[in-house]
Amino acid sequence: MYVSLRDVAARAGVSFQTAGKVLNGRSGVVSASTRERILKAAADLGYVPNAMARGLVRQxxxxxxxxxxxxxxxxxxxxxxxxxxxxxxxxxxxxxxxxxxxxxxxxxxxxxxxxxxxxxxxxxxxxxxxxxxxxxxxxxxxxxxxxxxxxxxxxxxxxDHAVTGTLAAEHLLGLGHRRIGTITGPQSRQVVGTRTRGFRAVLDAADVPLPDQRVVEADWTYEGGWSATHRLLDADPSVTAVFVHNDTMAVGVLKALHERGLDLPAECSVVGCDDLSFAGYLVPPLTTVRIPFxxxxxxxxxxxxxxxxxxxxxxxxxxxxxxxxxxxxxxxxx
CATH class of the missing domain: 3.40.50.2300 (Response regulator)
Structure with a gap:
């Protein structure tokens, strides 16, 4: 049961208006002894101010x-x-x-x-x-x-999520990859389009193709990443690297690659996105683009x-x- 302002006032022997003024920090409204009596009553009763009521009064x-x-x-x-x-x-x-x-x-x-x-x-x-x-x-x-x-x-x-895609592409190209795929989130999301444009722009500048069969849409989940990986490699088994649009899907990607008997990262590299707390504890530990959430x-x-x-x-x-x-x-x- 909450202690009310009236309870404090009754304990201190003052009106609830006077108790309210003191407990709201107003000075000079009562004598020092009365102020101490009100504060002691509030402490003894475990009074907690009603923030909602204050908000209604103050807007x-x-x-x-x-x-x-x-x-x-x-x-x-x-x-x-x-x-x-x-x-x-x-x-x-x-x-x-x-x-x-x-x-x-x-x-x-x-x-x-x-x-x-x-x-x-x-x-x-x-x-x-x-x-x-x-x-x-x-x-x-x-x-x-x-x-x-x-x-x-x-x-x-x-x-800037175009930079997210740019960093992933530059890293994979720098390692020598040329047959690169990507597993995205839902294409309706703005962040997906922005990341994909940044990623594709770097590949285009290096004359590295990103055909439609190497762009697979998923749904941000472990299961979505797993399923998308199988669809990607069924469509193009030659892919040697994958940029995954979040770390959660990357967990499913690693599982799917393991199921297909691929040696990681030698036969297929994976770059995630987010740098969630588990990324460094996956097998292998995940290279990823850190988003400062x-x-x-x-x-x-x-x-x-x-x-x-x-x-x-x-x-x-x-x-x-x-x-x-x-x-x-x-x-x-x-």
């Missing part, structure tokens, strides 16, 4: 809202956790509203508005083409998004709190990516 909650779509996506979960910690370090709690089968974007945002959040972080990549999300966000509160928002007008933060979440929260405080922030914020070379890539021997 401000010192809380940021987070709209997220899939915590099974390790990129989203890393971003949200880092943002939550960064917001807390600057005095803001985080309230998360998840979009799923029973809750659409408009409902998720409305729930946050009901709690009088001061601003909203968006980590909902699957909703990047949802016009409703953009409509309910624009013009209401300060917003920063991890993904593109349909219709624009929302500051975004992330990385944690730093992105931290920076997103900082930008949002700045915007809540009235500061101008850039409309597009990019953090660098980097290639992490491990043991899943080597020069080809076939």
């Amino acid at each position: 401000s909650s010192v809380t940021v809202g987070v709209v997220a779509d899939d915590f099974a996506d390790l990129a989203v979960s890393q971003f949200v956790l880092a943002a939550q910690r960064a917001a807390a370090s600057r005095g803001h709690a985080a309230l998360i509203s998840s979009v799923h089968a029973g809750v659409d974007a408009a409902t998720a945002v409305r729930k946050l508005l009901e709690y009088r959040v001061d601003g909203i972080l968006v980590a909902a990549p699957t909703l990047e083409d949802d016009p409703v999300l953009g409509e309910v966000l624009r013009g209401r509160l300060p917003v920063v998004s991890f993904n593109r928002v349909h219709g624009g007008g929302i500051p975004t933060i992330g990385s 944690q730093e992105t979440g931290e920076r997103a929260a900082q930008l949002l709190v700045d915007r809540i405080g009235g500061k101008a922030i850039p409309s597009r914020n990019l953090l660098p990516v980097e290639l992490v070379v491990r043991e899943s890539t080597s020069p080809p021997n076939r």
